[in-house]
Amino acid sequence: MNEYRIEFMDEALRLAKANVNSGKGGPFGAVVVKDGRIIARGVNLVTSNNDPTAHAELIAIRNACAQLEWFELTDCEIYSSCEPCPMCLGAIYWARPAALYFAATRLEAAEAGFDDAMIYGEICTHVEGRKIPTMHVRHKLAASPFIEWKTNGNKIPY
């Protein structure tokens, strides 16, 4: 894990602020660093792309993986202007970078009107009683995709 370098956070915060001025989306920016240089950037494009998943970290991860032509970010660091929401933190775990640095917190995001803190609460709650009604349904074929996966000799694990 490489040490924190302020110039990369400067850039994440610059992207976040500029994104508000551009009108493209929310006040968030992120960069992916590998071997001491920025290999990908991301800003929030939710409203301009009509894509609720277009958060800065998700876009930075997708851009970085496209660069590396691989589905993991081993030996990379992610710098985010704000603590990642649960969606983005989940994406970071799937991407498996070496480190994550963030500046503002989920509480500051909440104060600015974003649902991050609420979603953390929901995700860490039992399925029953969530704000979005959620139901685990029984289906006789529920396990069939996993059986197919376990017995398939051609799969690429991830």
Next chain:
Amino acid sequence: MNEYRIEFMDEALRLAKANVNSGKGGPFGAVVVKDGRIIARGVNLVTSNNDPTAHAELIAIRNACAQLEWFELTDCEIYSSCEPCPMCLGAIYWARPAALYFAATRLEAAEAGFDDAMIYGEICTHVEGRKIPTMHVRHKLAASPFIEWKTNGNKIPY
């Protein structure tokens, strides 16, 4: 909230199983339903697209939003072959559908070799001591994107 209809879960599970056979990615499928019909589908494309965020639910949400030309899925239901991972559950909260149905559980996903249950544990843990080293850093401009957001008269809240 419309009632659960098994034919939509049939389709999510069919997609999940077919995706393994096609070699495109993991054993997961999802559909988005609006007004009693499927408006978008998604399968896991992590390895074929080199995109760790290309989970079935995320892709189904992005496809549905593209269809609706809007960044929310109000009055839609999401059917997923498996309990969404934290990334996908976060995406579902941002998309704000009316309901979520899933068949297999996170534990069945874990048994098949997927990290969902581990990531739930990590997200619900304090920032310190996570498996991916995570650091909240102080930066004098940390709040500047939010200040810009609050004072910008042209923003589209989401």
